[in-house]
Structures are given as C-alpha cells and as structure tokens.
Amino acid sequence: MQEDSAHSPSYTVPCEDYVHVVEFSPFSSGVPASLLAYGGNQYVVVGTCLFQEEDMEVEGVEFNVLRAFHHELRVDSLAWSPESRLDRVPTIRLCTAAADRKLRLLTSDLQERHEVKVMEGHTSYINHLVFEPTEGKQVASVSDDHTCRLWDLEGNETAVLRLRSPGISVCWHPEEMFKLMVAEKKGTIRFYDLVTQQAILSLDCGHCGPLMSADWCLTNTIKVGGVAGNDWLIWDITRSRWVEGVYVVLFRWSLANENLFATTGCPGKISSQLFIHHLGHPQPVMIGSSAVGSGLSWHRTLPLCAVGSDRKLCFWMTEM
Structure with missing residues (x-):
C-alpha cells in the first residue's frame, strides 16, 4: 500500500512515557464510558474513555485517569477481569505479565484498598x-x-x-x-x-x-x-479452511462486528501501519500510520481500535 494512503489516528491521548501495551476492557463497566488500561516502564494507568460517537457532548475523546499503579518492571502483557466495574462499589481487577516470569494480580477500589498478588x-x-x-x-x-x-x-x-x-x-x-x-x-x-x-x-x-x-x-x-x-x-x-494476507505482527478480532479485524505490521521501522480488514472486502478498509506502536485492542461496542505509541495512545475509528 502507498504510504500516503495511510490515515492518521482519529483521536490521540497524550501519555507521560512510551506505551508498551494497551487494552480496552471487553466487559461492561456499568457506566457509559469504557475502561482502558495501558502499561509502560514500571507503571500501569487505568482510565475511562468516552468518544463523541457515544456522547454528542464529547469533543473527540474524553480520557479520565482513574489511577496510576506502580509496576516493578515493564508491562509486557495485560488482561482485564469481568469483575472490573465502576457502578455500585468501584472495583478494578487486572493481571499483568513482566520479564521476571511472574504474573501480578492487581485489585483496587480506587480509594484506599490496593492489593497485588504475585503468581510464580x-x-x-x-x-x-x-x-x-x-x-x-x-x-x-x-x-x-x-x-x-x-x-x-x-x-x-x-x-x-x-x-x-x-x-x-x-x-x-x-x-x-x-x-x-x-x-x-x-x-x-x-x-x-x-x-x-x-x-x-x-x-x-x-x-x-x-x-x-x-x-x-x-x-x-x-x-x-x-x-x-x-x-x-x-x-x-x-x-x-484458511486464507492468507500480507506481512503483519499482531491479529485481533473486533468485538463489535464479527467481520472486522485488525493487524499491525512493519515492526522496527520509524512508522508502523495498522490495517483494518473486513471479510467482505479483498483489500483493507482502512490503513493507519503512526510512530512505532505497541499493543492492539478493540473497543467493546464501537468499530474503534487502540494502539500504544511514544507518549500517546492512538485510536482509529472505521465504518462498520
């Protein structure tokens, strides 16, 4: 694909450090906004995202940080628990993996209670x-x-x-x-x-x-x-049966549409490409380009995916 055919992110959110992994919660948060976590060098940030496609009063994207957690090492992988909700008594639970070969189970009420269990x-x-x-x-x-x-x-x-x-x-x-x-x-x-x-x-x-x-x-x-x-x-x-496509690194299905999926490619280059595909079309329906990115995650209800990058989160919206 031509480089000039690539789209810039629909929305970006600034971060304080390089983002190594980003994950939308695939579960309902109990409030209109979606839970999102991203991890970098010795930290995990948990926040909520609300997009203008969900609320007309929002301009672009509204990202609110709920809490930043210290993490002993760089976060290499991250997963959300379905028990994470913001209605009633707020509960955040997620699990991370790091290079020391350990899992860390983080549980927080976003107030005083904060527990970390190390799983070896x-x-x-x-x-x-x-x-x-x-x-x-x-x-x-x-x-x-x-x-x-x-x-x-x-x-x-x-x-x-x-x-x-x-x-x-x-x-x-x-x-x-x-x-x-x-x-x-x-x-x-x-x-x-x-x-x-x-x-x-x-x-x-x-x-x-x-x-x-x-x-x-x-x-x-x-x-x-x-x-x-x-x-x-x-x-x-x-x-x-299987069919094949072109050079990529990560693959993730959309949670909002069973025919949409995203792939990322061109690792190690100054710019990284995101390809959004639809099973009904022979070519990608969108190509996104940004600074070298990490991680790939789909929004729970919107045809929107997120990629981490250098000091920012990048979001691409596409048509269903």
Missing part, C-alpha cells in the same frame, strides 16, 4: 494471559516454557497444560468456561476441554512459518485468526 510458576517469558470471561475466577497464561498454566485468584496454580512449543496466545470461550484455545509458536492451535485437560480440536498453519499471534472471534467462535510468518490467516473451524 513459569520458567520463561510469558507471552499472553486472559481471564475466564464469565466469572473471572481464573487466569490462563502461556509462556516460552512450553506450558499453559491456570491460576485462581489466590495466586495458586491449578492446572498445567504441556505444550510442544512456546505458547504465544490464549483465549477463553466467551460462554463455555471449560473451553480454552492455546496457540503454539510451531504453528498449531489447540482447543482444550479443561475438565479432561485434553485437546478436542486442532488447527495448523502449515508451512507458513512460526505462529506469532492468534485470536478467537468471540462474537462468532467458528472463526480463528492468526499471524504466521509474513501472512495473516483465518480459519473456519467447521471447514478447517
């Missing part, structure tokens, strides 16, 4: 983590140590799934808490029954290269997307 067990770099989405009582994490580990909220390791290569992505079924998707670097995606701790289905990316990222479409769970080598791939589980 992985013996190598943690690549991804996720909360069980119906009750939020479990966390799953995958690592370069060839394991997927499950944890309770007390920090106890409750199960270990042995993998054949480094685990790079993990996703929980949105309604069936005993189904878990685990993607491995060698190119295999397995779906596990957590009652038996056995794989019940697997997908393979063939000879496309190492699998770098994978995501389960939670609005239509027959669709799985991933990044292998220089291509993006999409599987239809019912047909075990």
Whole structure:
C-alpha cells in the first residue's frame, strides 16, 4: 500500500512515557464510558474513555485517569477481569505479565484498598494471559516454557497444560468456561476441554512459518485468526479452511462486528501501519500510520481500535 494512503489516528491521548501495551476492557463497566488500561516502564494507568460517537457532548475523546499503579518492571502483557466495574462499589481487577516470569494480580477500589498478588510458576517469558470471561475466577497464561498454566485468584496454580512449543496466545470461550484455545509458536492451535485437560480440536498453519499471534472471534467462535510468518490467516473451524494476507505482527478480532479485524505490521521501522480488514472486502478498509506502536485492542461496542505509541495512545475509528 502507498504510504500516503495511510490515515492518521482519529483521536490521540497524550501519555507521560512510551506505551508498551494497551487494552480496552471487553466487559461492561456499568457506566457509559469504557475502561482502558495501558502499561509502560514500571507503571500501569487505568482510565475511562468516552468518544463523541457515544456522547454528542464529547469533543473527540474524553480520557479520565482513574489511577496510576506502580509496576516493578515493564508491562509486557495485560488482561482485564469481568469483575472490573465502576457502578455500585468501584472495583478494578487486572493481571499483568513482566520479564521476571511472574504474573501480578492487581485489585483496587480506587480509594484506599490496593492489593497485588504475585503468581510464580513459569520458567520463561510469558507471552499472553486472559481471564475466564464469565466469572473471572481464573487466569490462563502461556509462556516460552512450553506450558499453559491456570491460576485462581489466590495466586495458586491449578492446572498445567504441556505444550510442544512456546505458547504465544490464549483465549477463553466467551460462554463455555471449560473451553480454552492455546496457540503454539510451531504453528498449531489447540482447543482444550479443561475438565479432561485434553485437546478436542486442532488447527495448523502449515508451512507458513512460526505462529506469532492468534485470536478467537468471540462474537462468532467458528472463526480463528492468526499471524504466521509474513501472512495473516483465518480459519473456519467447521471447514478447517484458511486464507492468507500480507506481512503483519499482531491479529485481533473486533468485538463489535464479527467481520472486522485488525493487524499491525512493519515492526522496527520509524512508522508502523495498522490495517483494518473486513471479510467482505479483498483489500483493507482502512490503513493507519503512526510512530512505532505497541499493543492492539478493540473497543467493546464501537468499530474503534487502540494502539500504544511514544507518549500517546492512538485510536482509529472505521465504518462498520
């Protein structure tokens, strides 16, 4: 694609440091605004986002910081709990991963109560983590140590799934808490029954290269997307079929539309591109360009995605 065809972000929010990871909460916050967290070097910031598409009185985006938490190391991955809400008694709960091979479970009432539980067990770099989405009582994490580990909220390791290569992505079924998707670097995606701790289905990316990222479409769970080598791939589980795209690093499905997904590419360059795709169109429906970015997350109800960058958050809005 031509560089001059790229769009600048629809909205930006300034930050004090480089943003390594950014995540919208995929769950309702109990108020009109959406919860968003971003992490950098030794900090996690939690705030709310409200966009003009949600409230006509807002000019662009209204971002309010709720709290900044000290984090011992750089934040490499972050996941929201479904228990995080701002109505009634405010509760913020999220889990992070860092280079010391530990998970940290952060719980706060945004006032005086603030707890951090450190969860140890992985013996190598943690690549991804996720909360069980119906009750939020479990966390799953995958690592370069060839394991997927499950944890309770007390920090106890409750199960270990042995993998054949480094685990790079993990996703929980949105309604069936005993189904878990685990993607491995060698190119295999397995779906596990957590009652038996056995794989019940697997997908393979063939000879496309190492699998770098994978995501389960939670609005239509027959669709799985991933990044292998220089291509993006999409599987239809019912047909075990895949199609491929162009050079990318991360893959994330939209939460608002099962046919929309986003990929990021051109790592290590001065500008990084965001591609927003629709399954009904052969070409990207939007290309975004910004300073080198990290992380990729979709808004829960809007066709809008966020990417972290140097001292700012970047948001792109697209048409459904």
